[in-house]
Amino acid sequence: MDSLTKIEDLGKPRVVIVGGGFAGLELARELRHAPVQVVLIDRQNFHAFQPLLYQVATAGLAADSIVSPFRKILDEQENFYFRMAEVQSVDTEQHLLETSIGLLRYDYLVLATGATSNFFGDAQMQQHAITLKSVADAIELRNTVLANFEQALQLGDMEQLNSLLDFVIVGGGPTGVEIAGALSELRTHVFPRDYRELDFKQMDIHLIQSGPDLLKGMSKEASEKSLEYLKQFGVQVWLNRRVKSYDGYTVTLNTGEKLITRTLIWAAGVTGSPISGLRPESLLPSNRYQVDEYNQVAGYDNIFAIGDIAAMRSEAYPDGHPMVAQPALQQGKLLAHNITQHLAGRPRQPFRYDDKGSMATIGRNHAVADIKLFGREYHLGGLLAWLAWSIVHVLSLVSFRNRLAVFLNWSWSYLSYDKGLRSIIGGARISQPREQPHEEKAIT
Amino acid sequence: MDSLTKIEDLGKPRVVIVGGGFAGLELARELRHAPVQVVLIDRQNFHAFQPLLYQVATAGLAADSIVSPFRKILDEQENFYFRMAEVQSVDTEQHLLETSIGLLRYDYLVLATGATSNFFGDAQMQQHAITLKSVADAIELRNTVLANFEQALQLGDMEQLNSLLDFVIVGGGPTGVEIAGALSELRTHVFPRDYRELDFKQMDIHLIQSGPDLLKGMSKEASEKSLEYLKQFGVQVWLNRRVKSYDGYTVTLNTGEKLITRTLIWAAGVTGSPISGLRPESLLPSNRYQVDEYNQVAGYDNIFAIGDIAAMRSEAYPDGHPMVAQPALQQGKLLAHNITQHLAGRPRQPFRYDDKGSMATIGRNHAVADIKLFGREYHLGGLLAWLAWSIVHVLSLVSFRNRLAVFLNWSWSYLSYDKGLRSIIGGARISQPREQPHEEKAIT
Numbered sequence: 001m002d003s004l005t006k007i008e009d010l011g012k013p014r015v016v017i018v019g020g021g022f023a024g025l026e027l028a029r030e031l032r033h034a035p036v037q038v039v040l041i042d043r044q045n046f047h048a049f050q051p052l053l054y055q056v057a058t059a060g061l062a063a064d065s066i067v068s069p070f071r072k073i074l075d076e077q078e079n080f081y082f083r084m085a086e087v088q089s090v091d092t093e094q095h096l097l098e099t100s101i102g103l104l105r106y107d108y109l110v111l112a113t114g115a116t117s118n119f120f121g122d123a124q125m126q127q128h129a130i131t132l133k134s135v136a137d138a139i140e141l142r143n144t145v146l147a148n149f150e151q152a153l154q155l156g157d158m159e160q161l162n163s164l165l166d167f168v169i170v171g172g173g174p175t176g177v178e179i180a181g182a183l184s185e186l187r188t189h190v191f192p193r194d195y196r197e198l199d200f201k202q203m204d205i206h207l208i209q210s211g212p213d214l215l216k217g218m219s220k221e222a223s224e225k226s227l228e229y230l231k232q233f234g235v236q237v238w239l240n241r242r243v244k245s246y247d248g249y250t251v252t253l254n255t256g257e258k259l260i261t262r263t264l265i266w267a268a269g270v271t272g273s274p275i276s277g278l279r280p281e282s283l284l285p286s287n288r289y290q291v292d293e294y295n296q297v298a299g300y301d302n303i304f305a306i307g308d309i310a311a312m313r314s315e316a317y318p319d320g321h322p323m324v325a326q327p328a329l330q331q332g333k334l335l336a337h338n339i340t341q342h343l344a345g346r347p348r349q350p351f352r353y354d355d356k357g358s359m360a361t362i363g364r365n366h367a368v369a370d371i372k373l374f375g376r377e378y379h380l381g382g383l384l385a386w387l388a389w390s391i392v393h394v395l396s397l398v399s400f401r402n403r404l405a406v407f408l409n410w411s412w413s414y415l416s417y418d419k420g421l422r423s424i425i426g427g428a429r430i431s432q433p434r435e436q437p438h439e440e441k442a443i444t
Numbered sequence: 445m446d447s448l449t450k451i452e453d454l455g456k457p458r459v460v461i462v463g464g465g466f467a468g469l470e471l472a473r474e475l476r477h478a479p480v481q482v483v484l485i486d487r488q489n490f491h492a493f494q495p496l497l498y499q500v501a502t503a504g505l506a507a508d509s510i511v512s513p514f515r516k517i518l519d520e521q522e523n524f525y526f527r528m529a530e531v532q533s534v535d536t537e538q539h540l541l542e543t544s545i546g547l548l549r550y551d552y553l554v555l556a557t558g559a560t561s562n563f564f565g566d567a568q569m570q571q572h573a574i575t576l577k578s579v580a581d582a583i584e585l586r587n588t589v590l591a592n593f594e595q596a597l598q599l600g601d602m603e604q605l606n607s608l609l610d611f612v613i614v615g616g617g618p619t620g621v622e623i624a625g626a627l628s629e630l631r632t633h634v635f636p637r638d639y640r641e642l643d644f645k646q647m648d649i650h651l652i653q654s655g656p657d658l659l660k661g662m663s664k665e666a667s668e669k670s671l672e673y674l675k676q677f678g679v680q681v682w683l684n685r686r687v688k689s690y691d692g693y694t695v696t697l698n699t700g701e702k703l704i705t706r707t708l709i710w711a712a713g714v715t716g717s718p719i720s721g722l723r724p725e726s727l728l729p730s731n732r733y734q735v736d737e738y739n740q741v742a743g744y745d746n747i748f749a750i751g752d753i754a755a756m757r758s759e760a761y762p763d764g765h766p767m768v769a770q771p772a773l774q775q776g777k778l779l780a781h782n783i784t785q786h787l788a789g790r791p792r793q794p795f796r797y798d799d800k801g802s803m804a805t806i807g808r809n810h811a812v813a814d815i816k817l818f819g820r821e822y823h824l825g826g827l828l829a830w831l832a833w834s835i836v837h838v839l840s841l842v843s844f845r846n847r848l849a850v851f852l853n854w855s856w857s858y859l860s861y862d863k864g865l866r867s868i869i870g871g872a873r874i875s876q877p878r879e880q881p882h883e884e885k886a887i888t
Binding site: 044045046062063064065067068069071072075081083084101102135136139146147150153154193194195197401404408412418420421422423424425426 | 545546580597864
């Protein structure tokens, strides 16, 4: 396009990166000194810090505190170009990307499209459940929770009331555990002051986990501690249960048990977000692209995949690396190095995942952390893990501005036991009950 | 309704306030020690600080920094109840308010519904123009401005390009002047870094004012200085012009001149937002309720109107007070006092507007202020007025949290020449050109 042909680095090879999550953004930044033209394409004009989406959803942080516009992040990177567009497909023969704003030629194509919620084919679940994969999701969930309580004030029927006050979270991974914990903090410290007319003994938070342990993938210690903390905070944890169906009102478990809620939060699994045009053989059943240890997509010379969308299978990781920030960042960084090496005719370096451990926070002063240092693994809990989690997350934010905003917000919330972002700005999902008519009472 | 009949202050008279802007919120807070039950009804669950909406619209502040949830503000006020609802009409005989969540009985009804944009019956204008009366408006305008530039990168045709880069603001009051100034700051300091491929000489900002002076209602000095500052910042000011029509692409002025833009911002006038059910004789042609000097609506004993929706006509203010924050706050405060007096059988106090002056900011270090102190009026300009404006606005914000957030943001922006809120979160208005097809160029 015109705006890309004007530039001085026209003769340089063009690296097109699809998706500006952890992997794509890291790659773009690490290519800053490389003799290439970097074009980043994303549907949004900002990078979102996904690990803190749950705090936006629970009124703890403003969306603006965890997002950074790409143009701002890469302001001073001479070889960087951003285009806000949707990718439709790729023509691997012609080296062309079809997008919502036209065709784009590439020399290297890097897929960093991430993952999306996996409903395992349950269309009814997909229609009624709320997910937490984007900033828009997080804002919708926050607004829905708040609107539920506003609506609950008008109801007398107990089942109707409970359908609004109760929350069901499906999936006991970090996201599920963190939302459950954050909702329980709202129940204890915030909502009773806001809604004095409601009885918060009626508000139940259910967390459903298909297996016997929470935080699968973390240590036994972390699983047990997180369960203990959640129980301490009054979250009802249902282990070894699966959701059979949800119609927007009644949740039916595989054991036959039923729960009533108008708000089911789906944190139960993800699947890759591939693009069309690549040969089907390159895509694994998990919807992730099969890549070699240089993140090269099987069957292509100049197409790479990094982050959640890439499955680099090895003995240690037979299904690919965990779909979290660390491998994404490390792959983005190494690919930048390898592209530079390749252009210079020097050998590339294979990827080795340096797992630094993982963490999840449950609530005020309560977190769990498995930290890997010098070949040993340490299991932390309680206040120490919570401090570690807080520090790591503040420092991992992309801009100094966001770090400051989050730090101030957290300090404030910690001291005041408050969560300040309780304005309903934007839409909420007001689901009507399925089985019984919603009965509004006269308020005279 | 149940939740309102449970309370201990059931026997007390109920004051129902419709609308939580400056007037309604001030009244609710000032009634905190009165022997009444206070019920505030609003469509939103938050108070928005309207004078800074234009900064949300121009990426200077996050929406969350200028809003506060009502429940949070009035957390500790025992006699306060909030309901998020739309008011449909009032039955003045039965003393009942019909709302989207049922019927509500009142003893005193206070209308504080404010004002809305006045398009003077031009439906086409109403369809295509962007207004700036709510937080949703401000977010939409911000997103539209940013999306325009993203879209402009793909265009080659000069007229098409200019339709996206140019902005037309109708109305030379404080809002119009402030938006024009803020857009010119973005043009000078922010956008050229973000959109290096665009030529910002192409970006024109037009401000159209029907009369010979900007900031009508302020002093001659303020009008002249604001014009001088805007010209200095490169804003094209069209005095003595009216917009005859706008079809989403072409603006036609009454002088026959034409401007091309896909973004016309309507800041040209407001009209009251009355509710149905009151006798038509109480409503003036301006759509404001005619009130006496106790803010009592003509023809009713127990219905009051305060703020923009009230027109208290006097010799000094033949059309009622200016529709700005100060009279609203003062009327809210006095009405609280008068309701308390009335309940105690003591005489009420008539309203006298204490005009402390007015201010408008044009940009970095440039503002104008007419300040009334001890019966004298002082005219400030430049840095001094800008500092006064900044301090007054920070201190006027409702919560300490917001004051801190705005103060930090402004300090940051001032030092960095940056406006950080450039993420497109939520919807934009993508208007297609009317006369020529939008031509997307291939970007190979």
